[in-house]
Amino acid sequence: MGYHITRQNRKTIAIHVDEEANVIIKVPKYLTLSEVNQFVKKNESWIKNRVHQQMVMKQNNDWRMTKKILYLGEYINILIKPCVYYKTQVILANGQLIVEPAVGSTDKDVGQLIENFYKKEAKEILTVMTQQYASLLRVKYNKITVRKQKTRWGSCSSKGNLSYNIKILCASREMIEYIVLHEVMHLKYFNHGKDFWKSIAEIMPDYKERMNYFKQFGQNFII
Numbered sequence: 398m399g400y401h402i403t404r405q406n407r408k409t410i411a412i413h414v415d416e417e418a419n420v421i422i423k424v425p426k427y428l429t430l431s432e433v434n435q436f437v438k439k440n441e442s443w444i445k446n447r448v449h450q451q452m453v454m455k456q457n458n459d460w461r462m463t464k465k466i467l468y469l470g471e472y473i474n475i476l477i478k479p480c481v482y483y484k485t486q487v488i489l490a491n492g493q494l495i496v497e498p499a500v501g502s503t504d505k506d507v508g509q510l511i512e513n514f515y516k517k518e519a520k521e522i523l524t525v526m527t528q529q530y531a532s533l534l535r536v537k538y539n540k541i542t543v544r545k546q547k548t549r550w551g552s553c554s555s556k557g558n559l560s561y562n563i564k565i566l567c568a569s570r571e572m573i574e575y576i577v578l579h580e581v582m583h584l585k586y587f588n589h590g591k592d593f594w595k596s597i598a599e600i601m602p603d604y605k606e607r608m609n610y611f612k613q614f615g616q617n618f619i620i
C-alpha cells in the first residue's frame with residue numbers, strides 16, 4: 398500500500414484519504430520512519446477500507462463514468478456529440494451539457510473543454526455576486542480569479558484579490574453565495590474573529606447550514 402508522509406508541527410498522527418484516494422499520513426516531526434510504518438501497519442485495514450470507499454464515491458460522482466455532472470446544484474446529463482462546426486464547443490441547452498469535441502479527442506480533451514466552460518460560467522456568476530456583496534459591505538476588491546483547487550473554496554489576499562475554486566459551480570447559487578460573502582467579508586475583517594462571523598450572520602442568518610453543505614457534499618464536486 399502506497400502513502401505519502403507529511404511531517405508537521407503536531408502531536409498525534411492523522412490519516413487522510415484525499416479525493417483521488419491518495420493516502421496522506423500527517424505525522425509529528427520527531428517520529429521515526431519505522432514508527433510511522435508501524436502505525437500504518439496497525440491501521441492498514443481501516444485505511445484500505447477508506448481508500449475503497451473513496452474510490453467508489455469517486456466513480457459514482459465522476460462524469461467520466463456516469464455522464465452526469467453537477468451544475469449549480471443539479472445533476473445534468475452530458476451529451477458528447479461529434480463536432481459539426483470548425484470550432485469545438487460546449488453549450489448548455491435543454492438541461493443538458495452538450496460537448497462537441499474535435500475529432501479524435503480523448504476523455505482528457507473533453508475534460509478540458511468542460512473545465513473551460515465551467516471556468517467561463519463561474520467567472521460571470523462569481524463576478525456578479527462579488528460586486529453585489531462588495532457594494533453591500535462598501536468594500537473594494539482588486540481582481541477575481543477562478544481556478545481548480547484541491548481543498549479551498551475561496552481565498553482573499555491582503556491585496557484584495559479574490560480567488561474562487563471552479564468546483565463551487567457544482568453547488569447551488571444559494572450555497573455559492575455563502576462562499577462569496579465569506580471572501581468579500583475578508584476585505585473588511587482579515588481574520589475569522591468574532592466580528593467577522595457576527596457580520597456574516599447579520600447578512601446570512603443560515604450561513605452555518607450553507608457552510609456545512611460544502612463540508613458534507615464538497616467531495617462530490619468533480620469537474
Ligand SMILES: [Zn+2]
Pocket residue numbers: 579583589
Ligand atoms: Zn475565511
